[in-house]
Amino acid sequence: MDDYLLILTLIGAATFAMAWMPGFSKKTGISYSAFYIIAGAVLYLAIPEYLPDPLPKNNENLTLHLTELIVIVSLMGSGIKIDLAFSFKAWSSPLKLIGITMLLCIAAAALMGYYFLSLGLASAVLLGAALAPTDPVLAADVQVGPPNDKAKSEVKFTLTSEAGLNDGVAFPFTWLAIVLGFMVAGNEVSFLEWFAVDVLYKLGAGILIGWACGKGIGFLLFRVSEKSGPLSSRDGFLAIAATLLVYGITEFAHGYGFLAVFICSITLRHYEKDHHYHKELHSFTDQTERLLLSLLMILFGGALVMGILKPVNTEMVIFAVVFLLLIRPVAGYLAVAASRIKNKEKWVIGFFGIRGLGSVYYLSFGFSEFNFEHQDQLWAIVSLTILLSIIMHGFSATTVMKKVK
DSSP: OOHHHHHHHHHHHHHHHHTTHHHHHHHHTSOHHHHHHHHHHHHHHHOGGGSOOOOGGGSHHHHHHHHHHHHHHHHHHHHHTOOSOOOTTTTHHHHHIIIIIIHHHHHHHHHIIIIISOOOHHHHHHHHHHHSSOOSSTTGGGSOOSTTOSOOOHHHHHHHHHHHHHHHHTHHHHHHHHHHHHHHTTOOOOHHHIIIIIIIIHHHHHHHHHHHHHHHHHHIIIIIHHHOTTTOOOOTTHHHHHHHHHHHHHHHTTSOHHHHHHHHHHHHHTSSTTOTHHHHHHHHHHHHHHHHHHHHHHHHHHHHHTTTTTTOOHHHHHHHHHIIIIIHHHHHHHHHTTSSSOHHHHHHHHHOOOOOHHHHHHHHHHHHHSOOSOHHHHHHHHHHHHHHHHHHHHTTHHHHHTTOO
């Protein structure tokens, strides 16, 4: 059998089927991610010798860059579909989730990792940082609709904007884990330098560059293009081009590219807010994201049956369940407890802290910067948490979201 042709055929089948998956998920109430994970598991059980190795530790660079790509595409798509312009008052709920919930989740996961799972200090902090962000990729079922969608939902807005913001804001804590790793290894490190560079400078650079790029791209697309025939363009792929451009510029400037892409998308979204072109931009990012997701979920399903969960023990199962059913929901509820929304909606916001490919990226990034201890265990814990999140949230999101506004 020609491996290359087989892989091409499988990619074609997977992405072809994705065209109907959103509608199928709405009808069944089950996230389409689950179907692709099952498909991946079946394929790797049946013909593993003809398929690429799905284990992240054996494909470190590929894992890092594929997850990086899908996250930034998802961040652009998330920002473009948020209708509510940014202000501290209007965005108070997601900002509280960043400032309270995320920090509580990092601290709780790190403490459990260190004391309950017997991980080293640096590895425990990396675990907390990796599991802290709400994933923008797998959270489509709990997010707002396309640009200028008439339906309004405080719950969906809060979860969408949280997923966009915390994928950048969690980065300093990944660097904190790396700094701790070097410290434990006997290297000279400075927490003051970490705070000055990895917190203040990189966050500031991400926000500033993202805002400036959003304004510049908006001016080009909505002002220059409107007045100049030769420069007029309404191609949806410009959203992906802008994503890569902004991300690259920010990373060259040593800022946080994730944060810059989301800030850029929000800024661009509210440049000529009612323009129909925003729907074209969102549509292309959504299609690109789903195409990448279908492939990555097949690989994730393959990794599950090829041994990534081998190190899992009872303590890890308890950790994942406690994190998803206790730590995140309670931390999420506490953050929005004073908000003027219904009590049940506060618990919905707390519960749907979906973990996904963002966590894979952060773990991959940490391993690329420092040789952490317990890497197999960390892959197992994070993969188990993602799997349980997909099952719990993927089977309940459609039903629950129909009951909240």
